[in-house]
Amino acid sequence: MDTPSGFAATTAEETLDPSDWADVQILSHRIVDDAVAYLRDVRERPVWREMPGDVRDFFTASLPQSPTPLADVYGDVVERLMAYPMGNIHPRFWAWYMGSSNFTGALGDFLAAIQGSNLGGGNHAAALMDSQVVDWLKQMLGFPQSASGTLVSGGSMANIIGLTVARNAKAGVDVREYGVAAIAKPLRFYGSDQLHSCHRKAMEALGLGNRALRRIPTDAGLRIDIDALRKAIAEDRKAGFKPACVIGTAGTVNTGAVDDLQALARLAAKEDLWFHVDGCIGALIAIAPENAHRVAGIERAHSIALDPHKWLHAPFEVGCALVRDGASHRNAFAVTPEYLESTPRGLASGQWLHDYGLQTSRGFRALKVWMALKEHGIEKFGRLIDQNIAQGYILAGQIEAEPALELTAPTSINIVCFRYRGDGLAGEALKALNTEIMLRLQEEGIAALSDTTVHGQHCLRVAINNHRTRREDLDLLVRETVRLGREISRSDAALPSPLVGEGGREAAG
Numbered sequence: 001m002d003t004p005s006g007f008a009a010t011t012a013e014e015t016l017d018p019s020d021w022a023d024v025q026i027l028s029h030r031i032v033d034d035a036v037a038y039l040r041d042v043r044e045r046p047v048w049r050e051m052p053g054d055v056r057d058f059f060t061a062s063l064p065q066s067p068t069p070l071a072d073v074y075g076d077v078v079e080r081l082m083a084y085p086m087g088n089i090h091p092r093f094w095a096w097y098m099g100s101s102n103f104t105g106a107l108g109d110f111l112a113a114i115q116g117s118n119l120g121g122g123n124h125a126a127a128l129m130d131s132q133v134v135d136w137l138k139q140m141l142g143f144p145q146s147a148s149g150t151l152v153s154g155g156s157m158a159n160i161i162g163l164t165v166a167r168n169a170k171a172g173v174d175v176r177e178y179g180v181a182a183i184a185k186p187l188r189f190y191g192s193d194q195l196h197s198c199h200r201k202a203m204e205a206l207g208l209g210n211r212a213l214r215r216i217p218t219d220a221g222l223r224i225d226i227d228a229l230r231k232a233i234a235e236d237r238k239a240g241f242k243p244a245c246v247i248g249t250a251g252t253v254n255t256g257a258v259d260d261l262q263a264l265a266r267l268a269a270k271e272d273l274w275f276h277v278d279g280c281i282g283a284l285i286a287i288a289p290e291n292a293h294r295v296a297g298i299e300r301a302h303s304i305a306l307d308p309h310k311w312l313h314a315p316f317e318v319g320c321a322l323v324r325d326g327a328s329h330r331n332a333f334a335v336t337p338e339y340l341e342s343t344p345r346g347l348a349s350g351q352w353l354h355d356y357g358l359q360t361s362r363g364f365r366a367l368k369v370w371m372a373l374k375e376h377g378i379e380k381f382g383r384l385i386d387q388n389i390a391q392g393y394i395l396a397g398q399i400e401a402e403p404a405l406e407l408t409a410p411t412s413i414n415i416v417c418f419r420y421r422g423d424g425l426a427g428e429a430l431k432a433l434n435t436e437i438m439l440r441l442q443e444e445g446i447a448a449l450s451d452t453t454v455h456g457q458h459c460l461r462v463a464i465n466n467h468r469t470r471r472e473d474l475d476l477l478v479r480e481t482v483r484l485g486r487e488i489s490r491s492d493a494a495l496p497s498p499l500v501g502e503g504g505r506e507a508a509g
């Protein structure tokens with residue numbers, strides 16, 4: 001036998017475990033104390049601040065060869081990392097679309113890492129918990145117990161899972177065995193022109209190509225135009241394509257528009273299409289008593305993508321794909337290689353959870369969701385969703401009442417699109433002014449918004465997916481937006497163009 005040198009029978013084994021557990025225990029208590037204070041005091045800190053040069057440089061240091069005491073490692077983390085967060089745990093973070101995390105979820109992630117379990121499957125409690133969280137999500141959306149599902153990294157992956165099952169179910173050939181080239185009639189998928197960009201990536205990854213995804217125009221409320229969809233389907237059939245799947249969006253990323261899911265379910269049934277719902281933003285509205293009606297029909301979907309790291313505020317990452325017909329879900333992914341055969345008893349006697357997606361090893365994402373759901377109960381999560389939607393309408397009302405501001409798209413849930421009017425400005429100049437307002441709100445640490453362009457019109461965008469936001473935060477936003485708009489209009493007739501972040505500006509609380 002070829003024995004590697006450097007390891008003789010007399011060499012003491014090494015391990016990553018600490019040499020002194022008592023030391024680690026003391027440091028860990030300090031880390032927990034710091035973490036609690038960090039979250040407790042988040043409102044007192046700026047939402048975001050630019051990193052100084054020495055912090056940027058710190059992250060270019062080369063690979064560590066020799067050890068550093070853990071307390072020093074932690075010191076670096078506190079100074080260089082924790083001090084410069086993205087900011088989405090802050091009550092005035094409303095950029096893009098994110099959840100704002102929660103402490104219990106963080107404990108869940110910690111404990112999951114301590115246990116170190118791999119949720120590829122097997123016969124152990126974490127695997128049962130993973131399945132239980134999927135079952136709970138099915139119940140939240142009114143999906144039958146016979147449906148299947150899987151926890152994934154996020155909504156993009158959840159959509160890919162749903163669309164893969166759709167493609168395979170509608171291909172008319174065994175795509176897994178023969179590939180997309182064997183599909184007789186090219187498949188067509190449909191969604192609105194407000195569809196999230198992950199669907200394009202999905203079409204590319206599925207080998208169908210971006211052009212197989214038809215973007216259907218939207219109505220004044222930015223919902224898919226059902227008549228236009230019907231016409232597109234008929235056109236495609238005539239031209240020799242096979243209409244395969246319609247993607248409804250429950251909460252578009254631009255404006256929060258919710259497609260008419262009942263109408264889409266009816267049309268899909270009539271046209272024999274797979275009905276997938278991208279519910280990354282809005283699927284969970286189903287648990288919100290005052291607003292659940294907005295997503296009625298979601299329970300009729302063949303597959304749904306949703307995002308517990310958005311409106312359940314689970315720490316990143318956790319998304320979920322649900323598929324009504326559990327068999328078609330499993331058939332799209334299950335493979336049993338010789339090294340993963342089940343046994344009648346023991347560790348390998350559990351279900352293989354990797355049979356429902358692309359990953360083999362899977363992180364233990366369920367615990368952070370499970371603990372927070374148990375602690376608060378689902379009713380509270382429902383009320384928090386109602387609260388964010390109410391805040392969306394409150395902010396929209398404040399903007400309408402403020403002459404210096406205007407709404408640029410209808411508010412339907414918790415996303416508000418608006419702009420500073422800017423006397424006599426239009427087009428690029430107006431965009432530059434609003435972009436500058438957005439950047440100063442970020443750089444002064446006041447609020448994090450993002451911007452977008454809806455049907456050619458640039459606007460600022462506030463997405464209130466945040467359980468820490470209060471009405472006073474919205475008041476502040478309106479006040480500060482108007483102040484900055486006036487200041488910028490007064491001080492610089494000529495705005496920087498193209499706009500570049502100035503960096504290094506002092507952050508204020």
Ligand SMILES: *Cc1c(COP(=O)(O)O)cnc(C)c1O
Binds near residue numbers: 157251253279280
């Ligand atoms: C966030 C979002 C996605 C993507 O989800 P991730 O969790 O970011 O991968 C897809 N669709 C919509 C509508 C979204 O808002």
